[in-house]
């Protein structure tokens with residue numbers, strides 16, 4: 001374990017080697033076309049490594065490898081206790097390689113290495129362990145048919161699961177899909193986001209080392225319009241688990257209809273509201289968490305609390321608290337443990353965020369931040385930014401910006417707050433701050449969101465389902481419910497002489 005100094009992380013990063021090929025049927029191989037794309041570090045602009053650019057042919061190979069493995073039962077029919085042992089090994093291996101896994105995500109997409117080392121990488125190990133432990137504890141059903149008939153209702157794996165994931169939590173998004181799909185006995189073909197493929201490739205290698213058989217866990221790095229689309233349209237993929245934007249989630253539903261009616265589980269965008277009532281006693285805690293809720297991971301969080309509704313009587317005082325917190329969170333080198341915010345994932349995302357910010361300067365009240373900056377003269381960084389008195393119909397209050405930009409909107413009544421909070425195409429998460437128990441329950445009950453956090457933000461655990469309502473999609477990751485996505489109900493009816 002290193003001492004967590006800037007120098008330590010920099011020297012560890014300098015000595016890192018990258019897995020840069022596709023992982024198919026237990027082996028690292030080049031793309032059939034021989035093509036590569038660059039994996040870039042957004043904090044410096046440096047190319048980390050060229051990575052195999054998979055296309056339809058590579059996806060075909062990975063899916064056939066997954067199919068062969070599924071059919072011969074090397075994983076799908078392995079005794080539950082043995083499958084569990086392999087996945088527990090994987091959890092241990094992630095812990096043994098924690099700094100490396102953290103660095104891969106930090107270098108590839110700009111998040112703070114200390115966050116990656118304390119949240120993302122340990123989370124991945126924990127989720128693999130959690131699903132491993134579930135494998136021999138989930139029971140099936142016997143229907144109440146009566147004597148002479150025995151009807152078993154069991155959950156069976158689907159076959160080959162395609163997973164297409166985003167770049168904001170590369171290792172954890174890959175894990176949320178793969179851990180549950182593998183625990184259920186499926187083969188998996190994962191296409192990580194092109195901005196951040198490195199941790200998924202190392203994860204596949206660790207899975208093989210843990211004992212996951214060849215062909216069971218495959219990773220095909222590449223672009224969405226080629227590799228992602230090929231998975232979505234594949235005639236032999238049984239289920240497609242997607243996390244990403246709403247627009248692409250809709251495309252996967254179409255791919256399914258155009259191909260083999262595969263199950264599609266979209267977990268998509270958000271514009272999550274945070275409601276702060278004047279009867280919240282600890283406004284400092286509320287301000288700490290409101291800042292965390294939008295500036296953590298540079299605001300690149302699907303459930304980011306990007307709309308802040310504050311009761312008018314406390315609004316100005318609360319915004320003052322937020323400004324102080326935002327100003328203390330200026331971006332810095334993601335490898336420096338003293339930094340409070342990292343880099344934006346790439347140039348395109350940075351420009352997209354700045355378009356919202358620059359337009360917002362004409363239509364709302366910028367109270368802090370609002371500039372793109374560099375660190376050591378380089379990189380994609382945006383200041384923590386707050387707009388006050390944002391009109392409810394302003395793009396700042398309606399569109400998913402996916403960056404460190406908070407929109408503050410005052411309200412006068414509880415009813416008005418709930419109405420504005422629900423007036424969104426999204427419904428992923430919401431937060432409520434109040435010390436009035438009845439209000440907490442009443443408001444939570446009315447908020448249309450997959451997760452409502454009361455007196456905290458972004459409550460999340462392996463034990464509770466995560467996913468959205470409305471156009472935030474209907475897939476659910478985490479908890480035992482996630483296993484339902486990766487299994488089919490099968491009835492086996494047996495006649496016997498009673």
Ligand code: NAD
Nearest residue numbers: 165166167192193224228229244245248267268269270302
């Ligand atoms: P994105 O939708 O652009 O990309 C997500 C994945 O889809 C990537 O792997 C990409 O290569 C692939 N893809 C892109 N175009 C495709 C196409 N035409 N066909 C097939 N695949 C395609 O999203 P992003 O910019 O990577 O991530 C940000 C988005 O993800 C935000 O909207 C955010 O809210 C969402 N997100 C949601 C959750 C959740 O659990 N609900 C979690 C994290 C991120």
Ligand code: MN
Nearest residue numbers: 040108109195
């Ligand atoms: Mn990158």
